Amino acid sequence: MPAQQGSINIQGTSAFVAIALPVSALKQGDQNGDGKLSPLEASVYQSAIAQQVGERVQLFDGTQAGTIDFIQINAESEDKHSQENIGNTNDGARFFLVLIKFSFTTAPQALEIKANFFGKRTGEQQLTIKAIRDAEQEIVILRPGHLQHRFFREPHQVLVDFINTGLHHILTGWDHLAFLLSIVAVAATWRHMLLVTTAFTLAHSATFILSLMDVIPTSTQWYEPAIAASIVFMASLNLIKKELPSNFRLIAVFFCGLFHGLGFASSISDMVINSHHRWWSLIGFNLGIELGQLLFIGLCISVFWMLKHLQNEQEKTPLYYRGANAFALVIGVYFLFQF
Structure with missing residues (x-):
């Protein structure tokens, strides 16, 4: 044994x-x-x-x-x-x-x-x-x-349990939250924000499913540093290059989201594997991830909206956006130096 x-x-x-x-x-x-x-x-x-x-x-x-x-x-x-x-x-x-x-x-x-x-x-x-x-x-x-x-357990019990597991994982995962912060802390339209978050969701969902189906192998030796690097990359772009073509940002977010999906897949493999209700487990975990993602993004947008109206900022890139990206950058650098 x-x-x-x-x-x-x-x-x-x-x-x-x-x-x-x-x-x-x-x-x-x-x-x-x-x-x-x-x-x-x-x-x-x-x-x-x-x-x-x-x-x-x-x-x-x-x-x-x-x-x-x-x-x-x-x-x-x-x-x-x-x-x-x-x-x-x-x-x-x-x-x-x-x-x-x-x-x-x-x-x-x-x-x-x-x-x-x-x-x-x-x-x-x-x-x-x-x-x-x-x-x-x-x-x-x-x-x-x-x-x-x-x-x-019964299928519905497995589904609810894994929704809670996915929700807890995303809301306690500082690396994923920092990346989400870097993609919403920009002066952009609602349409652009919807496209960016959709691109991230599609990307991490694809690699999440493909990895758990053993189509894509996972190795923490390379994808965890890649997740940290994605945070540094996006936050740095926001701080250094203020004006970016919309298509470039969409492609960058989608590409980075592929690595985050591998991280989610590794997490569920390390935590719990329910072979009898495997698909209920995967669906529930992914739903929990999406729910947590929506909650965090909604919170960030609400805070930025309140700050905008309280401070009446006229700058194209307000100070609180720069501060949020700087915070995300620090977290990304910290995680990157852990490897």
């Missing part, structure tokens, strides 16, 4: 869990404090570790908590085939395998997991869990801000 991944296999009234958990999350068990759990430590602290896991990894069927029949803790060397590790009871690994059997009074119909077992090291802040029930499969990634998940 790969580190920080697990599976839940439902058979009748039982659920069998296998999951690899980080040693750094243990409060008791790592006796020598080396950040690893050896077979000897796992044997000595079997009961204490099992208790910690039982308290922090739970299954429910609606409001009914699953009864734990047994928990087995397994530890091994990070390189169990190495000659130097054979017979070395002090060696261990940064992750340990847990096998759990849960029982319910009836076959679980509303299976829900609650897990709060995250490590302290970089990259140990998530758990990827696959639930299997007959021909149905669903994968979820749990994080400190998302500890619970209900599997095998």
